[in-house]
Amino acid sequence: MKSKRIYFLYAALILVVLLIPFRSTVKKIVYSPVRMFKEGKSVSERLKEFGEQSRKRLAPDFHKAGISYPPNKITLLGIKSKKSLEVYARNKDGKNVCIKTYPVLGMSGDMGPKTEEGDLQIPEGIYAVESLNPKSKFHVSLRLNYPNEFDLKHAKEDGRKYPGSDIYIHGSTCSVGCLAMGDPASEDLFVLASDTGLSNIKVIITPVDFRHGEKQATAGFPKWTQELYQNIRKELDELN
Secondary structure (H helix, E strand, C coil): CHHHHHHHHHHHHHHHHHHHHHHHHHHHHHHCHHHCCCCCCCHHHHHHHHHHHHHHHHHHHHHHCCCCCCCCCEEEEEECCCCEEEEEEECCCCCEEEEEEEECCECCCCCCCCCCCCCCCCCCEEECEEEEECCCCCCCEEEECCCCHHHHHHHHHHCCCCCCCCCEEECCCCCCCCEECCHHHHHHHHHHHHHHCHHHEEEEEECCCHHHCCCCCCCCCCCCHHHHHHHHHHHHHHHC
């Protein structure tokens, strides 16, 4: 029995050593279930499935704000402290108008930026939508371009090799570093993103709403967090 235990210990040790070069891949599998797409429909098939219903929900809100649907550009503002995602578009006078506010039904981590793969933190910063995922394990989703240029720059300066990846705005209520919106809201956002065009979407994720005098302490956060929050403040000022 003792020899068997020693054998299994040696086998486990060898396995760990062999997996070291593949650390990033292993962590992605463990911490990023969103990445593992299920078999399912294409983007066009998803749009046929629920596109008409979502547009019927979206269009009245845009028309009420005096903005035709689909809009030319939109900004999605995620506010951690409020657990909300606000949708903005410009009216004919060039003013940004909050069209709709969705509750975020699932969040993970705490205030502060994401720094490591597997830390469960939701990133903070200014992002783009890279792609639409019609086959997400969490219904449908919008993939963000995390880590962006800012994230990669500071990860390199800090000596962090694995800043994380696979950040989405998705359905369901389960979050692993993403914004979980519930299925109906994720359908609306999926359709809105498709109709608007991914290149015309900006995503801002902030710890608090700096426009209203709210403050976020940065003690214990990376030294570059102040710069990050200043960038976010500038973006929020443009929404006013």
